[in-house]
Amino acid sequence: MKPEIKSALMGVTTATLTTVLLKKGVRFCYVNGARPIVPGNFTRIVGPAFTLRFTPTREDLATVDSWSSPRSTRAAIEDMPEGCVAIADAMGLTTAGIFGDILCARMRVKGVAGLVTDGMVRDGQGVIGTGLPVFCQGYVAPASVAALNFVGWQETIGCGGVTVVPGDIVVADGDGAVVIPQAMLEAVTEAAVEQERLEGWIMKEVNKGLALPGLYPANAEHKARYEADKAAGRA
Amino acid sequence: MKPEIKSALMGVTTATLTTVLLKKGVRFCYVNGARPIVPGNFTRIVGPAFTLRFTPTREDLATVDSWSSPRSTRAAIEDMPEGCVAIADAMGLTTAGIFGDILCARMRVKGVAGLVTDGMVRDGQGVIGTGLPVFCQGYVAPASVAALNFVGWQETIGCGGVTVVPGDIVVADGDGAVVIPQAMLEAVTEAAVEQERLEGWIMKEVNKGLALPGLYPANAEHKARYEADKAAGRA
Amino acid sequence: MKPEIKSALMGVTTATLTTVLLKKGVRFCYVNGARPIVPGNFTRIVGPAFTLRFTPTREDLATVDSWSSPRSTRAAIEDMPEGCVAIADAMGLTTAGIFGDILCARMRVKGVAGLVTDGMVRDGQGVIGTGLPVFCQGYVAPASVAALNFVGWQETIGCGGVTVVPGDIVVADGDGAVVIPQAMLEAVTEAAVEQERLEGWIMKEVNKGLALPGLYPANAEHKARYEADKAAGRA
Amino acid sequence: MKPEIKSALMGVTTATLTTVLLKKGVRFCYVNGARPIVPGNFTRIVGPAFTLRFTPTREDLATVDSWSSPRSTRAAIEDMPEGCVAIADAMGLTTAGIFGDILCARMRVKGVAGLVTDGMVRDGQGVIGTGLPVFCQGYVAPASVAALNFVGWQETIGCGGVTVVPGDIVVADGDGAVVIPQAMLEAVTEAAVEQERLEGWIMKEVNKGLALPGLYPANAEHKARYEADKAAGRA
Amino acid sequence: MKPEIKSALMGVTTATLTTVLLKKGVRFCYVNGARPIVPGNFTRIVGPAFTLRFTPTREDLATVDSWSSPRSTRAAIEDMPEGCVAIADAMGLTTAGIFGDILCARMRVKGVAGLVTDGMVRDGQGVIGTGLPVFCQGYVAPASVAALNFVGWQETIGCGGVTVVPGDIVVADGDGAVVIPQAMLEAVTEAAVEQERLEGWIMKEVNKGLALPGLYPANAEHKARYEADKAAGRA
């Protein structure tokens, strides 16, 4: 993705992105259940989606030996480009962790921007220790094969109620993760940057004591004041 | 699949199959939520799995126009061979039906053995009217695109907690649907047929008034009696 | 509501209505959990919504004495006009029944078209015996006050994931219940009647053996054939 | 239990029992999830509770061999007295059936009044075929050991949100199952019989066209009319 | 509310309040799901309930334009008196936030004591930054209109399984939020203050090494000791 787009999105909250996407007709863009692994961490990540797909475990398929097969999570990780956001469909399961500290450490070494899943990771302390930004439902002890079977990567997936196509843009912060369809990236970014600026100005007005009706959303009078402030470099 | 295997499995309950699979090390073989569309219908279907995969709806992808695309449920249905069991990963969603009466009518015309899903169908009366055996969570009014996005067919899927690989064997009856890994088909069928025979004999003994301990599971004495009855054509 | 609208809607499935509403921009119109009290009953009801609202039980409010108060379910029922569809927000609770046989019998006597709820009724045999069409999650033994507190009637409510404003139109059949916003009634009815006619024609084509691509949705060629058949009174 | 109590309770709905128990201070008496195995069957059973307890499966405990142990479901069944209602804590799990057709057939032969569980049974067709009244969440294929470990019998259990002490009275019908604490049995039965009588009289009044306020609950005037009718043998 | 009542309740845990309310016959007083927005924050708030009600989103009602209507969340906030606790029925939905940082900032400016909801807020970092005490299920990115439709304020609502009447008293702390029916306020406060004092004394005894039986609950001997200590100013 273009550096200026990435840089612009680093300054936009996922809350703003969902509002902009809703106005542009996309309601299903928010990944339910993907929370920062350290609660209250508001760091943001931005990057193109690298998808991973799991199905339920099956004793003849999801064996410990499968970890050595060419179609394994290990092989998928080696295929991840620098700067991507790995996003994994774990069917929302909370009974096993998709990755532990070793896999996350390797992703960190490779420069992966972060990991997003509607499921869990495992070995929470170790994963946090790698410094890889992870957005998930939490961490549990059981290994992936206890509940999950790895199928493949870079396929269209569902994750937390959102369809993700490889190459869509993922933005995640303290409020969770949002998927921007690739074709809408520039329009969404532009509108979001402006929305952030406007809301920052409104917030200041509220803190001055202004009442909400007419201000948020802004009516003609307040909009004019905002435009004036913007022109004068005050918003 | 071989006709004699199919014919043997038509005489075996899914209850027996899960027990046989568990003894052979496969616990994750039962499709949660797939019930006969007419409650209390105990008709059985058997056939190789033809898989379908859905992800969550997304306004730019799951459009009414997408129904005309080459990668549509319509195209998938035209690709189904006679005798297969269509099995669809609908992520267990109950808020939209994957297929309605027209699609089911086409499947019926093409000789599809049945439809299994962890989700819903729609236009229940119409679907039942086609005569296609359907195993699902029920029927609702909303169309698939209200909640689902069709991705493709003949991929490995998860359905109701089971991983299904195209070509696995699906057996469904009043107790639900079971997936037999292709490589285990003959061994499972043989063991299941014998298990049914033994349980039929035990049931007669119970109805004669015998107590359960020692009989079910059968101890050496009862096993000998069963073998004798079997040899004599009485079991 | 106009008799010709009601009569037209009596011939349209809820499945068709959800498709028409989705095309007109309303996705949230289907009442999750409201099923015919007798499974497999496909009788349809149509009528303006008469809303009822419950909150959770509270020992000082939801007393047996509250049944005699002026703000009781009893008073609400006496206020129901003939032909309305009573629709009750029970917060989807399955642990108590909102109404039993006596209240349903009174509704039946008053000519209420039916009862729709996202919760339960109680005394299933008695309620079925009254002949009142009821759409609910099922029936349980406990009385409303065991889990619910009645608040009032003819307010805006949520029911099974849909907002219902008094005077919206409710249509319910074997596939569940759909809410049509009052302002869209005529446009939705007109489009739905045409959609039913077209789908009836397509179903006949499928039963003749036609493949789905191009037929459903119909391409220009098939559309022309349909229009010709319609003009000739054959669709 | 005394035959006259049993006979009286055979004429009382579980709906009435929950109302009577609530008035006497017991709100937690209804077994969530226990439905007649054949939907719409309104046959009633009454009997003292014979409890069974399951915990989650564990591979070293819930083996197929465990079915032959002295602490098995088989041994428990042999211990059941005629006329009891077997009630099993299956933790509400829907992924395995606690009993199949052979165990239910043995219970039927022994004169057990019925089986109540917050979980599932298996081999639905076979279980229905035994004629044993069963109240459960439904039937699935997997055997108990796939998800459950049998612990013992005649202990205090929880079942569907109700604590059941061996010897409590279980009444089950189309609306589900209710547990009457043993010490309250006579008082509850007496009040319930009277309540049924009164509600039968009110139902007739409603069918004559009377309005609900004042009638249900009955005010002084209506109560006097009821008492007069009762004295005259008309209620 | 009287300042001395408020001040007394500021010294009482919600845990103690639920016990006192249970003893006085009110079991349904605890708001499920309302947690401090910063986990582990044990700050307490007390104030009269100012209620807000949401229903599910509907595209023709819950528009971005609706934010400017006279019946909007903005108008409701302007109507909130200083010291009230805003409590919002969001139907327990976790897919959209009812309020973001701007609305919470305005509430803070107006002197609202806090916000309680069974749902979510959005823009977690911004909301926490306002300093308004918030009790909710967490924070997500999507705006209210993605899932919710605002109906009105100062109506009776259900929130997290509790019915709240405007004017009831809400107390919230690290253990969640409790609703005290207005009529019971003084009696509950008095009993709760005494209960806290007694439990503080018991805690000291436990830390001295005393065993629990006889001490908690206190038998006659321990009660006498407590009364003596209280009289002597040691409890």
Added chain:
Amino acid sequence: MKPEIKSALMGVTTATLTTVLLKKGVRFCYVNGARPIVPGNFTRIVGPAFTLRFTPTREDLATVDSWSSPRSTRAAIEDMPEGCVAIADAMGLTTAGIFGDILCARMRVKGVAGLVTDGMVRDGQGVIGTGLPVFCQGYVAPASVAALNFVGWQETIGCGGVTVVPGDIVVADGDGAVVIPQAMLEAVTEAAVEQERLEGWIMKEVNKGLALPGLYPANAEHKARYEADKAAGRA
């Protein structure tokens, strides 16, 4: 338990234990829902299980008076040996806390190693203040009797999807709690210690920049290197 086993397990993560148990055939060993009461606390506890069992509340059984009975949680606590891990089956309920600060303080005084439950505790601030390590779903205000009835102790229980037999070994840390069947204790401990050592070595290799395939799981070449490093005291 032997001090050297306890000491060895204090150095092993629950993540490693679940992998070792899975390889030895035990999949059902992880307690769903038991999390450190202070999120992000990674302290570990190890000890033999002392079990507690709850069923749903019932007004005639779960009274405040029951707290003084010989079969009370108080009596159970007095029976707990030093070093045990109390593990309570609360049926996963989140609507009441099993223990508050006073009971936890007593457990702390008695030297109990920690408390594990699939439910909740209450008075979170007070419980945390006692210093007792607690693993639970969280803390809420309501007392146990609001939702739970205490049955007894040192029985076989289910907790968070695991069967626990008194004397099994419980290990809990930031990833949750694992139950080791008593008979497998030594074999599991030995394998786990070796697994931790190997994974520590692999982690270092990953941090040096090695790719995952062949390394994790280790192929023959890497295994030889590990063994050499181990022999040389470098792993």
